[in-house]
């Protein structure tokens with residue numbers, strides 16, 4: 001099976017790691033391609049089996065594939081495009097850490113080290129930026145309203161002055 005074009009895989013994952021979300025920009029270059037089901041476990045080069053992944057996530061996952069016993073325990077690596085990730089873990093906005101909602105989520109986070117200090121810091125920075133952007137937008141709206149009030153009052157004063165004249 002010919003391997004799909006790297007450009008297509010990158011686009012499919014919005015130029016960011018399917019597992020941790022780290023972008024090409026933050027990595028400073030092209031990321032790697034992970035076989036969700038590794039070749040050693042029968043995985044192939046089909047587009048759905050290829051996950052765009054940063055070097056760290058790829059290293060942590062390596063050739064992991066669950067054994068029959070592990071599958072019974074719901075241990076497996078989530079597929080970024082085929083699993084509903086929000087069912088398995090959520091982001092704690094206060095701590096910047098991913099919190100498991102299922103056993104699968106817990107296993108996935110642990111195997112891929114998705115609470116690496118750098119990722120947590122990045123999530124917190126991102127969160128802070130969003131809060132600040134929200135505050136900035138609010139301030140801009142308030143400034144706009146004040147400017148409108150000032151304009152209206154200036155008009156009112158001008159009208160009063162005309163009456164006095």
Ligand SMILES: [Zn+2]
Pocket residue numbers: 017018019020021022053054055056057058
């Ligand atoms: Zn990653």
